[in-house]
Amino acid sequence: MLIVRAEMLPFSWNLIMDIQMLLHYHFMQNAYVAGTLVALMAGMMGYFMVLRGQSFAGHSLANVGFVGATGAVLFGISPIIGLFIAGICAALGIHILNLTTRQSRQSDIASGVILSASLASGFLFIHLATAEYAANILNVLFGNVLGISDIDVSIILWSTLLLISVLAVIARPLFFASLDPAVAAARRVPVRLLSFGYLVLLALEVAVAVQVVGVLLIFALLVTPAAIAQHLTSRPMVALVLAIVLALLFMSLGLTIGYITPYPVGFFITTCAFGTYVCVRVGRFISKRLARTRFTVSTETKIGRIS
Amino acid sequence: MTDLSSTSVAVSLPSSLHSLIEVENAAVVLGGRTIWQNVQLTVQQGEFLAILGPNGAGKSTLLKALLGLLPLAAGTITVLGHPARRGNAAIGYVPQRRHFEADVHVRGRSIVRLGLDGGQWGFPLPFIQRRQARMAAARVQEAIDLVGATAYADRSIGELSGGEQQRLLIAQALITSPQILVLDEPLDSLDLRNQQGVAGVIRQVSRETGAAVLIVAHDINPLLAAVDRVVYVAHGQVEVGTPQAVITTETLSRLYNTPIEVLRARDGCIVVVGQPEEEISYHAHRAR
Ligand SMILES: Nc1ncnc2c1ncn2[C@@H]1O[C@H](COP(=O)(O)OP(=O)(O)O)[C@@H](O)[C@H]1O
Ligand SMILES: [Mg+2]
Numbered sequence: 001m002l003i004v005r006a007e008m009l010p011f012s013w014n015l016i017m018d019i020q021m022l023l024h025y026h027f028m029q030n031a032y033v034a035g036t037l038v039a040l041m042a043g044m045m046g047y048f049m050v051l052r053g054q055s056f057a058g059h060s061l062a063n064v065g066f067v068g069a070t071g072a073v074l075f076g077i078s079p080i081i082g083l084f085i086a087g088i089c090a091a092l093g094i095h096i097l098n099l100t101t102r103q104s105r106q107s108d109i110a111s112g113v114i115l116s117a118s119l120a121s122g123f124l125f126i127h128l129a130t131a132e133y134a135a136n137i138l139n140v141l142f143g144n145v146l147g148i149s150d151i152d153v154s155i156i157l158w159s160t161l162l163l164i165s166v167l168a169v170i171a172r173p174l175f176f177a178s179l180d181p182a183v184a185a186a187r188r189v190p191v192r193l194l195s196f197g198y199l200v201l202l203a204l205e206v207a208v209a210v211q212v213v214g215v216l217l218i219f220a221l222l223v224t225p226a227a228i229a230q231h232l233t234s235r236p237m238v239a240l241v242l243a244i245v246l247a248l249l250f251m252s253l254g255l256t257i258g259y260i261t262p263y264p265v266g267f268f269i270t271t272c273a274f275g276t277y278v279c280v281r282v283g284r285f286i287s288k289r290l291a292r293t294r295f296t297v298s299t300e301t302k303i304g305r306i307s
Numbered sequence: 308m309t310d311l312s313s314t315s316v317a318v319s320l321p322s323s324l325h326s327l328i329e330v331e332n333a334a335v336v337l338g339g340r341t342i343w344q345n346v347q348l349t350v351q352q353g354e355f356l357a358i359l360g361p362n363g364a365g366k367s368t369l370l371k372a373l374l375g376l377l378p379l380a381a382g383t384i385t386v387l388g389h390p391a392r393r394g395n396a397a398i399g400y401v402p403q404r405r406h407f408e409a410d411v412h413v414r415g416r417s418i419v420r421l422g423l424d425g426g427q428w429g430f431p432l433p434f435i436q437r438r439q440a441r442m443a444a445a446r447v448q449e450a451i452d453l454v455g456a457t458a459y460a461d462r463s464i465g466e467l468s469g470g471e472q473q474r475l476l477i478a479q480a481l482i483t484s485p486q487i488l489v490l491d492e493p494l495d496s497l498d499l500r501n502q503q504g505v506a507g508v509i510r511q512v513s514r515e516t517g518a519a520v521l522i523v524a525h526d527i528n529p530l531l532a533a534v535d536r537v538v539y540v541a542h543g544q545v546e547v548g549t550p551q552a553v554i555t556t557e558t559l560s561r562l563y564n565t566p567i568e569v570l571r572a573r574d575g576c577i578v579v580v581g582q583p584e585e586e587i588s589y590h591a592h593r594a595r
Contacts, residue, residue: 169429186394231412233412
């Protein structure tokens with residue numbers, strides 16, 4: 001990687017040249033394609049995750065990727081398969097543990113139990129795997145966006161198509177079941193099946209995203225754009241589109257800045273997301289304050305005029 | 308859209324032809340415990356029924372049985388001539404509250420819309436099915452107008468007060484123009500003014516739409532003007548009749564198996580005195 005970086009072209013203020021240069025290298029093309037697809041999925045899945053109040057379940061499923069990736073190395077299977085198997089098992093575990101409880105808020109406990117159990121086995125797997133693998137741990141945790149092969153890209157592409165088509169079919173009932181499970185169930189919406197289906201889709205997204213952003217940072221891409229979008233609008237369709245757009249924006253910003261600086265891509269993706277989130281929250285706070293002062297001032301002047 | 312026209316035809320049938328709901332000798336067993344049994348109940352078109360009873364008596368269970376969400380251990384429940392079944396569009400349902408938390412950033416209008424097509428598979432494409440989208444939006448607006456929620460229908464539901472949320476949820480239940488409206492403690496956890504406001508909305512809805520209303524309440528007084536009959540659920544038994552007949556010293560004493568006194572204030576308010584400790588919170592504004 002360092003050798004490649006040494007012969008990279010310099011960055012200029014000519015935008016077209018810069019884009020050409022960014023996409024000059026095949027690994028960079030792969031990074032952009034994979035990153036875009038992963039961000040697209042993350043925006044959509046994240047919207048529902050925030051809506052369902054399942055951030056912790058998402059966080060847990062992402063971190064379960066750790067055991068998936070280390071287990072895959074240990075058992076000699078492809079990382080994506082390992083990640084997906086681990087994700088499905090965790091989704092099943094969270095779902096079954098939740099079946100016995102009547103409250104949805106209990107889902108945190110189930111997620112926590114699954115999370116700690118899987119982290120423990122991941123630790124064991126690293127211990128059992130050869131020492132040389134230990135160097136790869138950083139890639140599992142934080143991704144290796146510049147090392148994405150053509151096969152990876154096509155796997156990510158097919159996963160994206162699958163996820164989008166399934167989500168397009170279940171989006172409306174899932175939205176209903178997320179907001180109002182009691183009424184949805186009375187309307188014959190299969191609430192439990194949908195909640196399991198959602199976790200499986202989340203596991204799929206995590207499995208393909210780990211290569212790009214890693215198990216620790218995928219969560220930022222899931223939760224932050226969706227949280228920002230829901231702070232900016234209360235219209236579901238607008239918020240969903242906004243979450244996707246923001247995820248894509250953070251991804252491409254992160255990739256570009258990561259390319260022209262010697263620092264890791266994942267850091268910039270997360271920082272862009274976090275920075276925007278803070279700005280939006282502060283902006284909302286200030287605008288609410290302003291609205292309140294304006295209201296007080298206007299009532300004061302009115303009162304003044306009356307008296 | 309098509310079932311809308313069929314509903315309006317059914318509404319115009321004379322009420323003597325059939326009753327909306329017929330409960331025959333029904334019993335429900337949950338977790339090995341008989342919640343209630345030998346329940347007989349007939350609901351006519353446009354009737355307004357208040358379901359009363361202490362906490363845990365099985366009021367919500369009764370509604371769920373009508374909705375076909377629970378199996379019966381005995382007897383039958385017939386709704387509009389068919390056995391009770393889940394997903395019956397002829398029944399609008401507002402479950403026992405669920406408050407939307409402050410962090411739910413979804414506007415009220417979208418929550419109401421869920422009642423119309425929230426359960427349908429597939430993604431809606433409003434820019435392709437323009438006519439359908441316009442009609443749906445018009446129906447949503449109609450339901451919102453009916454409950455008087457227009458002023459705040461576009462705000463996040465999590466930011467709204469309990470009474471405002473409740474109105475929007477009633478609008479959600481109303482949007483399919485149901486013949487039966489089933490409301491589980493819609494006045495619960497509202498302050499007095501809001502209780503009367505929401506009760507007024509429910510009364511008005513039942514008058515304007517001609518829907519039969521079954522409403523679980525802790526306090527009958529805000530509803531007294533509208534109530535045709537009372538369904539009193541207590542200790543495994545269910546008593547049905549007019550408020551004058553059921554909320555009496557004799558009936559309640561028998562249901563609770565302890566001496567209870569029913570007083571009627573000059574303005575018609577009912578005050579129940581001497582209920583067992585744990586059920587004391589029950590007729591909420593006796594102090595009024
Ligand atoms: N799924 C269930 N399994 C076992 N018992 C239940 C279940 N649901 C409710 N119950 C019990 O049935 C009784 C009636 O509940 P409910 O109908 O909710 O009472 P309420 O009159 O307060 O609405 C309660 O004692 C409750 O504990
Ligand atoms: Mg109840």
